[in-house]
Amino acid sequence: MTISTRKTVLAGLAMFGTVAMLAACAQAPATTDDTNSAAASDFLPCMVSDEGGFDDKSFNQLGFEGLTEASETLGVKPITVESATETDYQSNVQNLVDQGCNLIVTVGFNLAAATVESALANPEVNYAIIDDTADLDFNGEIDAPNIKPIVFDTAPAAFLAGYAAAGYSKTGVVGTYGGLQIPPVTIFMDGFADGVAYYNEKNGTTVQTVGWDVASQTGSFTGGFAAGVDSLAKAQGLIDQNADVLLPVGGPIFLSAIEAIKSSGKDIAMIGVDADLYETYPDGADLFLTSILKGMKVGVAEVVAGAGADDFDATPFVGTLDNDGVGVAPFHDFESKVAATMADELDAIKAGIIDGSITVESPASPKQ
Template structure:
């Protein structure tokens, strides 16, 4: 039921955003609509710039930390970009354990932040409780949608199944052993998007190739245990996998280290992780948390009401995909992956995001 609810929220959010984007005209007295460009006076610009310098945004990481080479780091990069473009003040607090979430959120309120970001679905309960307790504070969370969202809380979700499908497709066209792997951090609706999108991409390509390709799936039950990620991936490589995709935050760095040690390929997540092992990262499934963080923060700075709703980011917003440069991927495979991206964008392929939609996709 929860997964169906998330899917429904995603659909409704896209519809609401599309409607809002369409309201770019003004009504004249005779009932017709005219597109009149807004004119900003120099005084208005100066007032906006002055307001920005007093605008203060804070974020709280999950247990992966701000240097996880994944979505926490991407979030902080997005805030830094927002600050560079607007002059706003930004800061972060790291959580070393789940018990830190509530206290870190409280600290941000005490510091008078105009907007407080919680990074990752693991913070969903803590940030909802904080929003209820502090109705005058503004909160936003990455990777979570609520059945009922308070007026001072904003959800942000991504179509992570789309880039996951793309990297699965690339893995199937690259594997030499016909055996690939997936390492997840913790089982959740969000990581389901990565797992089932990836598995569907592998299956789709395998069908085109006329062969069977197996996918070994394991979970580390952690987003910060590098050693466990490395151990799981090392076993996968020993058992015949030659490509392993991770959606495991800091744990996934261990997967990439294992690929480097084994002379095999890993597929990164969230950010372009090729710098971690230039010869052993096939590609990365990008989820541009930085794009979402910067955009939503700007909306609030400019006076737009963002609370009580969920924003969805995908291919149209340039928030998911794969890197432009993939030196370890054959050029002909890259071209095929780009063709798949076009089909996803056009609605010709709808990657699955959980077990139920995966089974339907493969029928």
């Protein structure tokens, strides 16, 4: 598949500073630490967001926090640009190349084509991309040697959340909907629905998942990652089907789900994605049963720090349950509302997934 073809595919799916660096003062003969510091001062890390911006309380924000943390440690000031729409991706990446960035981190699957195109045209620049393997030909090979994927096998973590949701549900119906029908979204939905099915298998229950069908890979999507009328309608549609646990997957779309829940007047819980939304969005804390976590902040910080120390390679960073790259947040205010045995059950399931006795698979899972 060519880059232009991939752009077409992504478009189809969607229908679904001036740099301030530390000045090196005149110094005595350099020690090892002095040398590393001098090297870091010449390093300029940069980042391009996907739609939603760096304050989305979700994946863009987590990536930004990782970049900021590593940059502060290195003593450099990063450059960041936000994408308002998909038409901004290519120009935003080129903008950072033109500003002399040494490492450009792109946030999200949707930036894959722009990232690969720029990496091939600028082999002296290093790139990292979150939530995509930069494999436009789908042959298992990264398409440029200067791109490092930062990906996460979130299906097992979502499986745990699905199990908990089924155990909590009083109506026997739980629901999920997504922003765009792309792998970083559907992987959550696959794991969630399979976790509900596993709960039914183990407990003799018939909790139903609405909004996503794993077998047919079809379900409910807003067509973007913005909160608003479309997301509100999708959430309301699940509520109308009697769902009392909602999993909105796609950055800020969760804000519309909160609106729908409050308008309904019903006792409905939510599950967050990417970050622990109980902490990042305290205004909705009383609604969050748990959140499905992706260690994007840690992954980005590790990659940026490595590149700043002149230690960059294209080997993918893959977050898993085993390395704590993915997981589930505490029940917080719902601790007394879930079964007393639920935490122990989830610990046992997590151990089973890690040792291979419980298989959790998704078509969207990254190759490891």
